[in-house]
Amino acid sequence: MPNPKDYAILFDASRCIGCKACQVACKQWNDLEAEKTENRGSYTNPPRLTAHTWISMRYYEGLRPDGDPYFDFIRGSCMHCTHAPCVVSCPTGAMAHREGGVVTVDEKTCIGCRSCVQACPYGAVHFDEARGVVHKCTMCYDRISNGDQPACVKACPTDALTFGTYQEIRALAEERVRVLKERGYARANVYGLAELGGTHVLYVLTEHPSQYDLPKAVREAEKRAATGWLSAGIAAAALGAGLKFIVERREALKGGGQ
């Protein structure tokens, strides 16, 4: 569970209008270059996060089973996990938590091995080929550590994004879910309370997280590695003993027959 005094961001999907002001503000503040993109039949553009796109709004449209149309948005970006798989898998300590629970990468230490890229369940860390290091959202650490809000939060015109302490943000998220349920959104929920030790970016959703391609019940990287080591140990013992048994029993049988 994050420290109550940690930094946190709330994304309230019920208030988002999909204007991408956050996406643009992120590019501007962090001086990220433009991506060459093409129309893929969706407003989601660029289609995924990259080393130069740290926020990309995702758009979901279609018809509900009862025939009602829906058009939902989610802010795709780093979730600043408490048990962050990118931090766990980093072999050099370049990817680390800073004060306030924010996850950032130290470009001077990063070796570009891309363990973190493979470890992130949100696809939020990306390799910059030109510089040989990885990049991702920093929660605008340069701004928040000086008392300002992240650029994306500041730019949001509908209060879909809110910045504050984890305690405040979590209370606000739970209050919003209560209000939404009163208004008839029976499936309203908070995402990020249980995932990876609690994320420092919380989402208020009106639908099940799977509707927004958000992973549920993500296994922590420590546990995945522990399963791997256990399995490897059993495999080595079983294969070694098994092969030895098969090969030498045959030899012993042959020896006995002579």
Next chain:
Amino acid sequence: MITVNLPNPMGEEHWGFWIALYFFLAGTTGGAYLLSVLFYDKDQGLVRRSALWAFLGVAVGAGLLVIDLGQPLRFLNLLLNGFHPASVMWLGSWFLVLAGAGLLWVYLRPTSRGVQQGVAVLAALVVGYTAVLLMQTAKPFWNASPLLPWLFLASAATAGGALLRLWYPHEKLSRLVIASALVEGAVLALHLIWTYPAATPGVLALLVGPLAWAFWGFVVVGWGLPLFLERRNAALAALLTLVGAFLLRYFVVMAGQV
């Protein structure tokens, strides 16, 4: 700042051709050393020669890894930048260094059986950690089943046995290669079935998609044909097995990133 981008000859993945080649080199030569210690410890000439191959495999493989880093000159950060035992990448780097030194020692000087077995444990860790490294990621094709270490270790036994067999034709090796190839095939089939629900795109890419050439190439040329040829033309069977061992590493690495 010096960055190197060793182009992937066959794709734009984060971990691609060079990583697969390293997995193959370390797995095959490490497997050969393991088998020689397990089954031929009376033949010190063979143990020491296979220690040399394994040293070369580990050294060349580690060289490929360093060149594939975004910041190759910072590779020492892997070893000297703190203690990160939760990171499989960090542990693997140490296994490579220790196993490399141990293998060189076994080759250069007459060593006791205990030393050779200790180095064999390090070699097994080098062979096995690569699977745990993949399992620590968020990619379902790699981590949805615990069988990847079984697959890599069985493949190391098959390919290592084939490598030994090229230089040291021996009936016992033939039985060993057949037994471990059968285990390898069963584990691969089980892994595909087990991961299919979570990693459908990856499994389909192997069976009928862009990686089908590597997958079916392995099944037919690198696995089935050697089993058929084992009693007829052992040298050809061994060569095909080695080709298959590379294809296996390649399609496992690529299918995780589909």
